[in-house]
Amino acid sequence: MMKRIKSVMFALWICLSFILTIASGSFVILYIFIKGFKSVDLEFLLSNPGGIPIGTEGGVFPAIIGSILLMLIAIVFASILAIATAVYIVFYCRSQRLENIADAIIQCMAGVPSIVLGLFGYSVMVVTFNMGRSLLSAGLTLGLMIFPFIQVRVEKAFQEFSRSAINASYSLGVSKVYTIFKLVLPQCRRDIVSSITLAGGFAMGAAAPIMLTGAVIFAPVPKSLSSPVMALPLHLYILANEGISMEKAYATALVLIALLIIINIFAMTLTLWRKEVKR
Amino acid sequence: MKTAFDKVSVFLVKVLTLFSLLLLSFIIIFIFKEGYTFFKEVPILKFITGTTWNPTGDPKKLSIFNIILGTLYVSIVAIVIALPIGIGCALLLSGYVKERPRLIIRGFIDIIAGIPSVIFGFIGLMVLVKFFEKAFGFASGESVLAGGILLAIMVLPYIISTCDETMDKLYRAYSPVAQAMGISKIYILRTIVLPQSLRGIAAAAVLAFGRAMGETMAVMMVIGNAPIMPKLLGKCQTIPSLIALEMGMAEVGSLHYHALFAAGFVLMAILLILNIALYYVKRSLDR
Amino acid sequence: MNVLELKDFRAYYGSKRVINNLNMAIKKNKITAIIGPSGCGKSTLLMSLNTMLEEAEGRTEGQILFNGKDVHSISKEEVRRRIGIVFQKPTPFPFSIYKNLTYAPIYYGVKDKKRLDGIVVEKLKISGLYEEVKDEIHGSALKLSGGQQQRLCIARALTVEPDVLLLDEPCSALDVKNTANIEKMLMNLVQDYTIVIVTHNLSQAKRISDYTAFMLDGELIEYDETHRIFTSPQDNRTKEYIEGIYG
Numbered sequence: 001m002m003k004r005i006k007s008v009m010f011a012l013w014i015c016l017s018f019i020l021t022i023a024s025g026s027f028v029i030l031y032i033f034i035k036g037f038k039s040v041d042l043e044f045l046l047s048n049p050g051g052i053p054i055g056t057e058g059g060v061f062p063a064i065i066g067s068i069l070l071m072l073i074a075i076v077f078a079s080i081l082a083i084a085t086a087v088y089i090v091f092y093c094r095s096q097r098l099e100n101i102a103d104a105i106i107q108c109m110a111g112v113p114s115i116v117l118g119l120f121g122y123s124v125m126v127v128t129f130n131m132g133r134s135l136l137s138a139g140l141t142l143g144l145m146i147f148p149f150i151q152v153r154v155e156k157a158f159q160e161f162s163r164s165a166i167n168a169s170y171s172l173g174v175s176k177v178y179t180i181f182k183l184v185l186p187q188c189r190r191d192i193v194s195s196i197t198l199a200g201g202f203a204m205g206a207a208a209p210i211m212l213t214g215a216v217i218f219a220p221v222p223k224s225l226s227s228p229v230m231a232l233p234l235h236l237y238i239l240a241n242e243g244i245s246m247e248k249a250y251a252t253a254l255v256l257i258a259l260l261i262i263i264n265i266f267a268m269t270l271t272l273w274r275k276e277v278k279r
Numbered sequence: 280m281k282t283a284f285d286k287v288s289v290f291l292v293k294v295l296t297l298f299s300l301l302l303l304s305f306i307i308i309f310i311f312k313e314g315y316t317f318f319k320e321v322p323i324l325k326f327i328t329g330t331t332w333n334p335t336g337d338p339k340k341l342s343i344f345n346i347i348l349g350t351l352y353v354s355i356v357a358i359v360i361a362l363p364i365g366i367g368c369a370l371l372l373s374g375y376v377k378e379r380p381r382l383i384i385r386g387f388i389d390i391i392a393g394i395p396s397v398i399f400g401f402i403g404l405m406v407l408v409k410f411f412e413k414a415f416g417f418a419s420g421e422s423v424l425a426g427g428i429l430l431a432i433m434v435l436p437y438i439i440s441t442c443d444e445t446m447d448k449l450y451r452a453y454s455p456v457a458q459a460m461g462i463s464k465i466y467i468l469r470t471i472v473l474p475q476s477l478r479g480i481a482a483a484a485v486l487a488f489g490r491a492m493g494e495t496m497a498v499m500m501v502i503g504n505a506p507i508m509p510k511l512l513g514k515c516q517t518i519p520s521l522i523a524l525e526m527g528m529a530e531v532g533s534l535h536y537h538a539l540f541a542a543g544f545v546l547m548a549i550l551l552i553l554n555i556a557l558y559y560v561k562r563s564l565d566r
Numbered sequence: 567m568n569v570l571e572l573k574d575f576r577a578y579y580g581s582k583r584v585i586n587n588l589n590m591a592i593k594k595n596k597i598t599a600i601i602g603p604s605g606c607g608k609s610t611l612l613m614s615l616n617t618m619l620e621e622a623e624g625r626t627e628g629q630i631l632f633n634g635k636d637v638h639s640i641s642k643e644e645v646r647r648r649i650g651i652v653f654q655k656p657t658p659f660p661f662s663i664y665k666n667l668t669y670a671p672i673y674y675g676v677k678d679k680k681r682l683d684g685i686v687v688e689k690l691k692i693s694g695l696y697e698e699v700k701d702e703i704h705g706s707a708l709k710l711s712g713g714q715q716q717r718l719c720i721a722r723a724l725t726v727e728p729d730v731l732l733l734d735e736p737c738s739a740l741d742v743k744n745t746a747n748i749e750k751m752l753m754n755l756v757q758d759y760t761i762v763i764v765t766h767n768l769s770q771a772k773r774i775s776d777y778t779a780f781m782l783d784g785e786l787i788e789y790d791e792t793h794r795i796f797t798s799p800q801d802n803r804t805k806e807y808i809e810g811i812y813g
Contacts, residue, residue: 010469011315014374017367021439022384024432025391028402034490058294067365081302084295092292102300111550112310113493115519116543120306120449123313123540127531144306149298168657168719171618172670172726173647182669187660191441198393205395209521212526233397240401241500264393270384 011244029257036254039247045255055235055244056219060252065221066229067204067259073139073225074203075148081143090158090178091184108235110148111169117145118209126213135175136225138214145209146199153195157188190270197267201260207233232256313501314544317537326541332506332516334525334535341538345506347545349515351422353498354491356511357434364431365438366473372439373446374454374468385440392436400500403429408501415512421503424510429497434487441486445479446472468530478561480535485557489550518546567594568631569730570615570649573627576680576687577610579599584610584624592777597752597761599775600791601768603807607784608764609654612732615762617642633729635684647674651732655739656715656793657662658707658722663699664689666707666718670726682715685725692753693721713744717751724759733763737770749774770810772796780804 044059051057093099121141131137161184167177185192200226207215215234222229239249251278321341329342372381403425409446411420449472457467503514504524524541528533570592577585585607592598600608613619614626617637630637637645659666667686668676676682686703690696697716699710707718716736723731733752737745752761753774763812766773771778779789780801788795788804799805 007463007465007469011465013363014367014371014468017364018371020364021368021388021435024435025387028391028394028432030401031402032398033726069379081295081299082305084292085299088296089290092289102296105307107301107554108307108551111489111493111547111554112306113495113519113543113546113550115493115495115522116310116547117306119522119540119543120309122526123390123531123536124309144302147303151299162657162660164653164655164657165659167618167621168659168722170621171616171646171651171653172673172723173643173645174673175285175643177288178673181288182673183659201393201600203395205397207395207397208523211523233395235400236796237397237496237500240404244404249401253401257394257398259393260393261390264390265386268389272382 029261030252031251032257036250037251038139039251040254045079048220049218049230049235049248051245053242053244053246055239060230060232060235060248060255062219062221063230063232063235063252064255065261066215066219067223067232069135070139070199070210070229071204071229073135074142074202075150075196076275077140077143078147079150079192082147083154083187083192084170085151086155086158089155090234091180103164106148106151109144110152113208114145114206115208117141118212120144121209122212132226133212133214133216133228134226135214135222135229138210138229138231141209141213142206145206146203149199149202150195151226153190154192157191157195158184161188166275190273194267194270197270198262201263201267204263205233205260207231209235211237232259280313303499309541310540310547311472313537313540317534317541320534320537321541323541326538327545330403330508332521334529334538339534341534343506343518343521343545345508346518346521346542347549349506349509350492350517350519350546350549352423352428352515353430353502353517356423357365358484358488360405360427360431361435361438361487362480365435365483365487366442368435368475369442370468371378372443373450373472374464384453385443388436391432392440396433396494396497397431397500399433400469401533403497411512417501417512419514420502421514421517423502423509424511426498426502426515426517430491430494430503433494433497434490437490438483438487441483442476445476449475452544458471466557474540481560482514482557485553489553492517492550493545495523498524505559518542568592569594569633570762571629571634573629573631575611575614575626575630577607577624577626578615579610579622579624584784585614587628588784588786590779590785590786590789592760593760594760595756595758596776597756597774598764598777598779599771600762600764600781601766601771601777601807602781602787604766606781608781609734611781612651612734612762612764615730615732616646616651617803618646618651647726648728649730649732650726650728652716652719652723652734652736656712656719656733658710658715658718660706660708662704663707663710663718664703666722667725670722674726689721689724692724692751692755693717695721695746704785711744713740713747716740717748718745720748724755730762733761735764735766738766745770767798768796780807782807 037210046061047059048060048061055234061224089099089102121137125131125137125140126133166179169183210231211234214228215231216228217238219228219230232255236249236252236256239252326342327347328344330344331340332343332346333340347390347465376384407425407428408420411417453471454467498517499520504520505514506516509515521542526539529539568591572588572590575585575588576583602608610619613622615630619626659669664686666683667689671682671685695714698714710718729760737748775792778792778795780787782803788799788801796808
């Protein structure tokens with residue numbers, strides 16, 4: 001009897017947990033979609049914010065472009081460094097100690113809260129290097145944030161790549177570089193692209209690192225790397241927190257969440273496709 | 280046969296790696312150094328045990344005990360809510376969901392993990408805070424509890440994926456044998472999978488706790504940001520929201536500015552201690 | 567004539583010595599079989615011959631002479647090109663059959679499409695795969711059966727025109743028919759190549775090899791013409807092994 005009660009309680013617990021998880025997640029997404037749906041139209045997507053205070057009227061066009069540009073700068077910067085580091089650690093590093101040190105640094109970096117990175121970007125890039133609050137400062141700060149994310153995943157993809165195929169390539173007298181470019185990278189491409197995409201989404205949604213380094217309340221579409229930018233997450237924060245316009249806030253949230261879901265699904269399809277092929 | 284291309288590539292890889300590692304080390308050292316500058320002026324003990332934070336007053340009072348407590352409190356509330364739900368959900372996923380639907384559910388959970396914290400904050404502001412105000416007649420719904428609930432939803436995906444990884448392996452390893460003996464799934468999950476995945480659960484809890492402590496936007500929008508002694512239904516302040524709110528107005532190089540770095544330093548130190556603790560917990564559970 | 571010669575050769579993993587003072591010469595255009603119980607160092611020996619041991623974090627002392635020259639005086643890419651190796655587990659690259667076979671030639675600068683096609687067909691014919699796969703040359707190599715994959719790997723090793731072919735238990739995962747295919751292929755290849763094969767299968771060594779070396783605990787116990795090893799071994803341990811004492 002006791003055993004029976006325990007089992008029932010246990011089943012109840014795991015079912016409830018599952019339902020709560022799915023429900024809370026769906027709620028967040030659906031709530032934004034339902035509340036924001038009626039305010040999003042082509043005009044909202046394609047016009048500048050207007051009204052006084054700014055944001056009460058108009059759209060989010062500069063913020064969409066700003067967010068995409070920030071994401072691009074972040075992923076270009078982070079992925080070049082992250083892939084090079086992963087290649088070095090997996091294929092060139094011969095010292096276990098160096099590998100451990102690199103690992104510790106990257107792990108430590110992964111644990112740095114994004115606001116602290118914003119603080120770093122602010123005092124080093126904006127203030128010390130005099131780059132000002134700009135697209136570049138903010139993009140690079142986001143790049144620092146996603147570096148560990150990409151590095152860890154790419155390194156894992158390399159580690160999981162068949163060691164025997166790599167040895168078979170070396171045993172043909174083929175150089176390491178050729179092996180990496182022609183055998184390993186093409187086969188890991190999907191994993192790499194998928195991690196970069198996910199990281200891009202992560203960068204696009206982050207508000208904390210950019211609020212000090214480059215994102216501003218209003219700016220036109222940036223003309224150069226040194227212009228300040230608008231970004232969707234910060235725009236949403238300002239609309240909501242200052243109580244400027246809830247209607248526009250819902251619409252902005254919807255645009256942001258829709259962009260991120262598209263990015264996520266793209267990344268997932270890549271990974272799923274790869275798994276199918278491997279089977 | 281080494282071509283010029285080979286040589287250039289190897290050189291580039293080495294240079295870029297060196298650059299990355301130096302850059303990351305620089306960031307970590309920089310934050311510690313800026314914090315250290317502050318501790319020369321204000322003793323670290325006073326900084327973390329004093330309760331008054333008033334950067335604009337005269338004399339300035341810069342101590343963050345309440346803020347540290349606030350950070351810990353919100354995060355603990357989040358973990359207390361999220362951990363049981365996350366474990367339960369992971370158990371169900373590993374025992375009862377087949378490969379295909381599982382991929383879809385995990386995809387959905389990944390999407391939740393990808394929702395930016397500012398959106399959570401926004402929903403928290405519109406739904407949770409309003410709800411507290413209406414349902415309990417609070418003057419203000421901004422509270423530790425609101426922050427905790429919101430963070431719980433945010434860290435749930437991390438808990439689920441970390442736990443599910445361990446549990447799935449265990450379930451796959453034991454279920455054929457156990458089922459061949461006619462033991463029910465529930466029993467396998469409850470008596471083998473759950474107790475055996477303690478290590479994974481500990482890892483998940485620490486990971487989620489770290490995430491929660493470092494979270495800025497969502498928390499900032501629902502906790503009221505008052506550097507007072509935190510109570511479950513009262514306002515509080517956390518280190519990340521302190522930095523986010525005050526960095527823009529602190530004059531570069533001022534004591535206030537350094538105090539914010541010092542706060543960042545304290546946050547990182549707590550996270551570091553937590554991770555080291557996890558490392559030892561893992562190791563002791565390995566034996 | 568000796569293609570490969572080992573002088574006072576020793577191999578280590580970390581501080582553990584796995585091959586001890588080995589002296590041996592491998593004759594050109596012959597099949598040499600290396601036999602011995604598991605863990606006797608025969609695979610390690612094979613990997614050392616084309617410097618692949620260092621990829622497995624091992625190290626060697628003593629001399630390996632390739633056509634009279636110390637292998638360490640030649641670049642390791644060159645050594646590996648001229649001494650090919652095929653591992654126990656088939657390791658086709660996750661590409662098409664065609665790309666598997668052109669992977670290394672392209673690296674060595676063959677660009678002409680016709681010449682590449684020629685190499686592919688020639689090597690597939692040598693390995694006896696051509697008739698079986700000629701219609702799916704651009705299909706994934708991973709779809710081939712285990713035996714076909716292994717023959718593809720041998721063909722791939724031949725695309726760089728090596729002088730020596732090392733094989734590490736190439737048939738241990740294959741059935742009788744595929745084993746026979748590979749054995750037949752090796753006996754044809756030996757006119758142009760020197761072959762060294764590590765095998766667990768004594769009857770295989772007896773069937774195809776000209777010379778046989780018996781190793782035990784990292785030492786070369788006996789090395790002679792195959793028929794003498796199997797009919798009148800000089801050392802008692804060799805005798806016991808071929809009679810099945812060590813298994």
